[in-house]
Amino acid sequence: MLEGLIPRLRVGTVYDIDLDLLQDKGYKGIITDLDNTLVGAKDPLANPKLEAWLEEVKRRGFKLVIVSNNNEHRVAHFATPLDIQYVHAARKPALKAFHKALRLMELKPEETIVVGDQMLTDVLGGNRMGMFTILVQPIAIQDEGWTTRINRRIERIVTARLRRTGKWHEED
Numbered sequence: 001m002l003e004g005l006i007p008r009l010r011v012g013t014v015y016d017i018d019l020d021l022l023q024d025k026g027y028k029g030i031i032t033d034l035d036n037t038l039v040g041a042k043d044p045l046a047n048p049k050l051e052a053w054l055e056e057v058k059r060r061g062f063k064l065v066i067v068s069n070n071n072e073h074r075v076a077h078f079a080t081p082l083d084i085q086y087v088h089a090a091r092k093p094a095l096k097a098f099h100k101a102l103r104l105m106e107l108k109p110e111e112t113i114v115v116g117d118q119m120l121t122d123v124l125g126g127n128r129m130g131m132f133t134i135l136v137q138p139i140a141i142q143d144e145g146w147t148t149r150i151n152r153r154i155e156r157i158v159t160a161r162l163r164r165t166g167k168w169h170e171e172d
């Protein structure tokens with residue numbers, strides 16, 4: 001039952017994602033979380049490094065949608081200047097917002113990657129959709145709200161259990 005929480009891949013940051021490899025494997029779209037995945041939860045806008053990465057993602061022909069559980073004000077303020085489509089108040093791990101993102105990209109789940117910093121929302125939802133899930137390290141853990149803090153506690157318990165049963169492989 002905990003298997004649904006295991007990401008297919010773990011990386012430090014979005015910049016560590018091997019876009020060449022994903023392209024070679026035929027992935028065409030990226031659904032990405034916002035808070036603590038692209039920027040810290042209290043950073044209102046993208047920084048130049050992130051802007052360059054997002055440009056590179058688009059230049060390669062990947063379709064991109066931000067799917068965030070945060071409110072419209074936060075997500076629109078961040079995504080609109082970047083000209084990126086978004087789904088706000090997504091209620092991940094519920095699947096409705098993932099389906100909406102697929103419709104926006106006109107892609108199938110098996111063509112799509114999900115990137116996020118939380119196992120209980122991003123990874124669980126993406127895995128349930130049959131998408132390729134990538135877990136990043138949260139950018140600014142000190143800025144997280146209380147629901148995320150609870151999720152982090154559950155994440156620690158889950159990873160400890162997965163480690164004991166040999167299902168959570170340590171990073172190289």
Ligand SMILES: [Mg+2]
Nearest residue numbers: 033035036117
């Ligand atoms: Mg997040």
